[in-house]
Structures are given as C-alpha cells and as structure tokens.
Amino acid sequence: MMRAPGSSDLLYQQNHHGVWRSVDGGRNWDDITVGLPSTFGFPIRVHPRDPDTIWTLPLNGDSQGRYPPDAAAAVWRSRDGGKSWKGMREGLPQQSCYFTVLRQAMAGDARDPAGVYFGTNSGSLFASTNEGDSWQEIARHLPTILSVEVVDRQYSRVGRG
Numbered sequence: 001m002m003r004a005p006g007s008s009d010l011l012y013q014q015n016h017h018g019v020w021r022s023v024d025g026g027r028n029w030d031d032i033t034v035g036l037p038s039t040f041g042f043p044i045r046v047h048p049r050d051p052d053t054i055w056t057l058p059l060n061g062d063s064q065g066r067y068p069p070d071a072a073a074a075v076w077r078s079r080d081g082g083k084s085w086k087g088m089r090e091g092l093p094q095q096s097c098y099f100t101v102l103r104q105a106m107a108g109d110a111r112d113p114a115g116v117y118f119g120t121n122s123g124s125l126f127a128s129t130n131e132g133d134s135w136q137e138i139a140r141h142l143p144t145i146l147s148v149e150v151v152d153r154q155y156s157r158v159g160r161g
Contacts, residue, residue, distance in 0.1 A: 001026075002044055004051035012082070014044040014056045021082050032082025037069040043106035047114055047131070052081040055088075055108075055116050055132055057101045067098040075116065077132045091135035092126065099124065104147040111152065119145025 004010035009025035018033035019041075033039050040061035047053035055077050059066045068074065072094045074087035099120035109115040113131045120126075123142035128135045 002046045004046050014041045035085040042103040045108050048110040066100045071097045073097045088132040107148040107150045109150045109152045119148045
C-alpha cells in the first residue's frame with residue numbers, strides 16, 4: 001500500500017484480488033483493475049510528485065504460477081489514477097519470463113523524470129530512469145530479491161547548505 005504525494009488521503013494498493021484506490025484514507029476502496037492482464041500481484045509504486053501516476057506489476061495467480069501473464073514481463077503504468085493502463089515492456093524479457101516480484105521489491109526515486117526499480121525472485125534487478133518508458137537489467141545472478149530501496153544522493157544533499 002502506498003500513499004500518494006500531497007495533502008490528500010489518496011492511497012493505492014495491489015493485492016491478490018486486484019489494484020485498489022482509496023480517496024478517504026482507506027475507509028472505502030475502489031477497484032481499478034480493469035485494463036490490467038490479471039487481478040493478482042504484489043508491488044505498487046506511486047509517482048513522487050504526481051498522485052495520478054502509478055506503476056504495478058501484475059502476475060498470474062496461484063493456479064497458473066506467480067509469473068507475468070503470457071510469460072512476458074511488463075510494468076503497467078497509469079497516468080490517470082487507474083482509469084486506464086499501459087504495459088511498459090521495452091527492455092524487459094518477453095519470452096520464457098517466469099520470475100516473481102514480491103510486495104517490497106519495487107521502489108522509486110524522486111528525480112525528474114522519476115526512476116522506478118524492481119527486483120525478482122530469480123535475482124535480477126531492473127531499472128527505469130524515464131518513468132517506465134524503458135527498462136534495463138542492472139544486476140543479475142543475485143539471491144532472491146525480497147526488498148528494493150533507493151538512496152538518491154543527489155536529492156539527499158538538497159537544502160544542506
């Protein structure tokens with residue numbers, strides 16, 4: 001679950017039953033899964049400045065195996081708060097892709113354009129430095145990646161005289 005930037009009570013989450021949006025701090029939830037290839041998955045990321053831009057990585061459910069639908073990886077991006085979705089595939093494996101991305105294994109930075117990163121259970125780490133338009137594998141052959149965090153030195157120095 002992630003809170004959107006700004007002063008609103010806007011929250012997003014992906015779980016085993018879809019992607020959801022709450023405008024009232026979690027008291028009520030709206031299903032925004034329509035347009036995604038499956039209802040199952042784990043990670044979600046919200047843009048650091050735009051509350052309507054989100055990224056998620058749907059997977060097949062338990063009965064089919066927890067890997068990307070059609071064994072072709074895509075991070076799905078919405079620019080309108082989940083009303084529509086687009087699969088961002090450039091640079092991601094499109095054949096025989098059987099990895100899982102766990103709930104804490106997607107992160108982002110605060111750069112402009114925003115960067116998005118995810119790790120897989122097969123030990124690969126992928127990065128996009130252009131808000132998901134394209135991806136590259138920046139590490140492989142690691143142990144299962146359970147969590148990804150981003151430390152951005154460029155932005156951590158802002159305001160420190």
